[in-house]
Each structure stands twice: as structure tokens, then as C-alpha cells.
Amino acid sequence: MENQLQRSMLKAAVNGFYSIQKTRIRVGNNIVSNFKVKIGQEPSQPEDALDADSKRLLKSLRESYKKITDGVATMTPRRFKEDGLISDFSEFALVQQYDRLVTNEDEALKQLKYAVRDFDIYRNFLEDVKGVGPTMAAVIISGFDIHKAEYPSSLWAYAGLDVVKGAGRSRKKEHLVEQTYTDAEGKEQKKMGISFNPFLKTKLIGVLGSSFVKTNGKYREIYDNYKHRISNMPAHAEKSKGHINNMAIRYTVKLFLVDLYYNWRKLEGLPVAAEYSKAKLKMIHGKAA
Numbered sequence: 490m491e492n493q494l495q496r497s498m499l500k501a502a503v504n505g506f507y508s509i510q511k512t513r514i515r516v517g518n519n520i521v522s523n524f525k526v527k528i529g530q531e532p533s534q535p536e537d538a539l540d541a542d543s544k545r546l547l548k549s550l551r552e553s554y555k556k557i558t559d560g561v562a563t564m565t566p567r568r569f570k571e572d573g574l575i576s577d578f579s580e581f582a583l584v585q586q587y588d589r590l591v592t593n594e595d596e597a598l599k600q601l602k603y604a605v606r607d608f609d610i611y612r613n614f615l616e617d618v619k620g621v622g623p624t625m626a627a628v629i630i631s632g633f634d635i636h637k638a639e640y641p642s643s644l645w646a647y648a649g650l651d652v653v654k655g656a657g658r659s660r661k662k663e664h665l666v667e668q669t670y671t672d673a674e675g676k677e678q679k680k681m682g683i684s685f686n687p688f689l690k691t692k693l694i695g696v697l698g699s700s701f702v703k704t705n706g707k708y709r710e711i712y713d714n715y716k717h718r719i720s721n722m723p724a725h726a727e728k729s730k731g732h733i734n735n736m737a738i739r740y741t742v743k744l745f746l747v748d749l750y751y752n753w754r755k756l757e758g759l760p761v762a763a764e765y766s767k768a769k770l771k772m773i774h775g776k777a778a
Contacts (some may be wrong), residue, residue, distance in 0.1 A: 499604050500631035500698035506597040506624070518582055571754045601627045610635075612751040618745075619706025625697055629749070632689040641750040650692040650743050693746075698738035701745070712741040 605611045605725040608630050615626040644650045671776050701708040716737035719725045725733065754761050 495607060496631060496634075499608075499627060502597070502601055502604055503627050503631045506594070506601055506627075507598055509590060509594045511593050513587065516583065516590060520587055523580065523583070524644045532755070554777045583741040598624065605630060609756045610749075610753045613756060614749070618708070619704040620697065620700040620708055625700070627690065628689070629691050632686060632692075633749075633753075635750075635757055636755070636759065638750060641747040642751055645743055646687070646691055646748040648688055648746070649687065650693070650739060676700075693742050694735075694738060697745075698742050701741055702738065707743050708745055712737050712745055 522710075605615075605623050605626045610630060611626050615621050621629075621773055633644060633647065638647070642651060694698065702712055704708075716733060719736060720733055725736075728736075
């Protein structure tokens with residue numbers, strides 16, 4: 490059975506990992522941008538979307554960096570020697586920073602993979618779900634508080650997957666809710682804001698959903714069946730293939746969260762709402778958006 494301190498520590502580790510990754514991507518973009526300028530190109534994509542030439546450029550830069558630093562105990566601008574690809578010390582320092590970030594990111598990822606094994610829900614459910622790796626498991630465990638989730642719909646709402654006025658929850662004005670906060674002067678104020686965790690929603694839909702599609706497991710089968718069903722419904726005849734795909738992914742993730750709710754609450758010795766079976770039944774028959 491997990492405790493809140495344990496979960497808080499995992500959440501900090503998850504935040505640390507993604508913070509390093511974000512910085513690594515930004516530095517990588519800067520490196521590629523600098524060198525593309527030299528050859529007359531202005532890059533506009535994030536690093537993960539770089540073309541093959543850009544990726545080869547980064548690889549060459551790292552190899553060049555390692556060649557420069559080979560056998561050098563202390564590198565300073567005065568002692569720096571260009572090798573043709575890295576032509577000045579500022580470029581060398583930027584690649585050096587990138588290389589260290591890659592190492593730190595790899596280490597943080599290893600720590601996450603070990604950390605999730607301390608949680609019953611990982612060992613007894615998530616580890617066996619095709620499409621859920623240790624990193625995604627860490628996001629799920631640290632993102633949701635199963636003790637506060639009385640119903641499967643509680644998980645949907647927190648992840649922004651519930652339905653509002655007949656449409657999936659989003660950042661639209663009509664989906665915002667009134668929130669209370671304390672301003673800089675200590676006074677209580679009200680504002681309209683989103684009611685869900687945007688980071689969690691992005692990871693569940695953008696990463697986990699796509700991962701399910703790439704597997705041949707239970708949730709890929711659910712995705713295929715639902716996609717086939719709605720593709721042949723007159724009500725969705727005008728929707729694009731992309732829209733149908735997104736609907737199927739959203740449906741699949743929601744059904745996964747129903748299963749997560751049941752397994753996690755049960756492991757923690759928490760009562761499972763009677764609505765669980767109803768939610769499962771509704772999802773199976775496609776009655777929940």
C-alpha cells in the first residue's frame with residue numbers, strides 16, 4: 490500500500506525528468522539552429538521532429554565534441570582548438586552542455602524505472618499492460634490520487650477527459666470553471682480557469698493513446714473495435730480520418746482509466762463504487778463520449 494510521501498517523491502522525480510528533457514530539447518534546438526544558419530537554413534521544428542540531416546548533424550557534433558575533449562583535463566577558451574565542425578569555444582560549450590543533459594536525462598530515466606517498482610499498482614497491473622512503459626507508469630501514479638477518486642469518472646475529470654455540454658472538455662471559454670486564489674496582497678480572488686491537469690491529459694492522449702495503437706495488446710483491440718464501429722455510423726460520416734482516430738484514442742484511454750480505477754482502488758483497500766460496472770458497461774457499448 491502506497492503512502493503520500495512516497496507518491497510525492499515520485500512526482501518530484503517525474504517533474505525533474507521532464508524538466509531535464511525540456512532543457513535538453515531546447516539546447517539541442519539551439520545547436521541545430523546555430524549550425525543551420527551557417528549553411529543558410531533556419532530551423533523551425535522541435536528537436537524530436539528534426540529531419541534526418543539535422544539528427545546526423547547533432548550526432549556529428551557530439552562526436553566532434555568528444556574528439557576535442559579526448560585527453561584534455563581542463564578546457565578553456567585559451568586552450569580550445571577547433572576541429573572544423575566546432576569552430577569556436579562558445580559552440581563547444583553549448584555542445585558540452587547538451588551532452589551533459591543527455592547523460593542527466595538518461596540517469597533520471599533509470600531512476601524512474603526503479604522508483605515505480607515500489608508501487609503495488611505498477612507491479613500488479615501497469616507493468617503488464619502493453620503500451621504502458623515505466624515512464625508512463627510514473628506519470629500515472631504520480632499524477633492521480635486514487636484515494637480522492639471515488640468513481641472512474643473522477644479520473645476522467647482530473648485528466649480532462651470528461652464531457653461538458655455534450656463535448657469533450659477543453660480550454661474553451663464555456664468549459665472554464667470558477668476558481669478561488671489568493672493574490673499578492675493576501676486577498677481572496679476569483680478567476681475562471683481549467684479544471685483539469687493539462688500535463689496529464691497531454692501524456693495520456695498524446696503518448697499513452699498512441700502507444701496503445703502501436704501494440705497488439707488488449708487496448709489496441711479496443712481501439713480497433715471502436716474505430717471500426719464509429720467509422721460505420723452515419724452520425725460520424727462527415728468526420729475526417731484524423732478526427733475518428735482521435736475519438737478512438739480518447740475512448741480507449743478512458744476505458745483504460747476505468748480498469749486502472751478498479752485495480753488501484755482494490756489494491757489500496759478502498760471501496761469500489763457500484764458505478765464502476767456501469768461505467769465499464771457504458772464504455773464497452775460506446776455510450777460514453
